Amino acid sequence: MNDQIPTGDEHGALGDAEYAEFMELAAEEGFDLEEVEGDIAAAGHGPLPVLAVIGRPNVGKSTLVNRIIGRREAVVEDRPGVTRDRVTYEADWNGRRFKVVDTGGWEQDVLGIDASVAMQAEFAIEAADAVVFVVDAKVGATDTDEAVVKLLRRAGKPVVLVANKVDGQSGEADAAMLWSLGLGEPHPISALHGRGTGDMLDAALEALPEAPAQTFGTAVGGPRRIALIGRPNVGKSSLLNKLAREERVVVNELAGTTRDPVDELIELGGKTWKFVDTAGIRRRVHLVEGADYYASLRTAAAVEKAEVAVVLIDAGESISVQDQRIITMAVEAGRALVIAYNKWDNLDEERRFYLEREIERDLVQIPWAMRVNVSARTGRHMDKLVPAIETALAGWETRIPTGRLNAFLGEIVSSHPHPIRGGKQPRILFGTQAGTKPPRFVLFASGFLEAGYRRFVERRLREEFGFEGTPIHISVRVREKRGTKNKKK
DSSP states (O other): OOOOOOOOOOOOSSHHHHHHHHHHHHHTTTTTTTHHHHHHHHHHHOOOOEEEEOOSSSSSSSHHHHHHSSSSSSSSOOOOOOOOOOOOEEEEEETTEEEEOOOOOOOOOOOOHHHHHHHHHHHHHHHHHEEEEEETTEEEEEEEHHHHHHHHHHHTTOOEEEEEEOSGGGGHHHHHHGGSSSSSOOOEETTTTTTTTHHHHHHHHHHSSOOOOOOOOOOOSSSEEEEEETTSSSSSSHHHHHHHHOOOOOOOOOTTTTOOOOEEEEETTEEEEEEEEEOOOOSGGGGOHHHHHHHHHHHHHHHHHHHHHEEETTTTOOOOOHHHHHHHHHHHHHOOOOOOOOOEEGHHHHHHHHHHHHHHHTTTTTTTSEEEOOOOOOOOTTGGHHHHHHHHHHTTTOOOOOOHHHHHHHHHHHOOOOBBTBBBBEEEEEEEEEETTEEEEEEEEESSOOOHHHHHEEEEEEHHOOOOTTEEEEEEOOOTTTHHHHHHH
């Protein structure tokens, strides 16, 4: 941990001089400068053009998306129906930035969850500036592909036809057969091996409008990122749909419907927030295989990228060990924390009584977490979610001036000194707040401070300064005994 006290919490509009100063500060604090530059660039950019990747199930859409964005982000497995929601990623090709949207497989005349998946793909087409239509060249054009063509013609969007799974010259003839779809020249590619994807992307960029010019001078950061996490089937996707006021993600009684984290910009309380729906975190992740395993990894990554973790708990069921593990994951990631007890409208008085007892018993370690009782189905108490998030963020970003902190620590030492152990009494000499998001403190002491005394210091910090809704990290540096180094020599 850096002992230097960071200065200048506020970084407003960035001119050239301010930008250089900010990058110098980031270097001193040990940040990855490429990531910092990317964040600033994203904040200074207008809305990016959108490229939707469409096709029937198992033609290689997610593999192609991973190829376009240059990393294995979208969940891929050798069976149809892995992707269900429309998931947006930022991409860059030949210096041009754009957004690419991965979609679930579109099928006609389907029911249930497959119909919801198809609807999400149709939403993606409507929102896109251009469409990449992926067809399996080895199979050829099917009736479903013909139906997709009709859908695309009705939408009136520019279309780039892609013949996937063309691994060599022998497949070129199969790709040529797709001229029959009437969408122009098919671009033969292998999304798995990268063959032909460069030419395909050139064609896709010709179909996309130019991105707005990049301008520095906007506020750094953009919308605050809120991750919705919890066990499978606790109502994360239903909550996102209710907040977005549309069927943004697929909801089904089948547990584990969501697999890829889904971002959505939502206007609430006069502000724009970026909510991220995530896959349900299952027990014993190391025993889960295939798409569910990779979905769990992406959920963990989404929590790391978020600022606030909203943990959904099914209020109608007993708080489980898995609920506690999920909360611990958010705390260890250092995210601000809001616990949302969902399905509150289904609770009777007896269940509410026992729930309060369970909270006192099982969540005793996080009394500081913000709490809201909501119903994703009816929208009850949704107005309380934003104030809870804002309070958690305020605690997460709180900084205490060094002088005030040391005056507070001096009061603790004099009124509640550390217990004597082995004839010695460790003492806090001074301290500093080394950072925020979450608040991080370094205490310099004359000896080892026991865990119980550290918890006492944390509790008193919360009583004095607030820190609602955020974990606090406290580390202790013990002063070396004088003459120790000379004795070692």
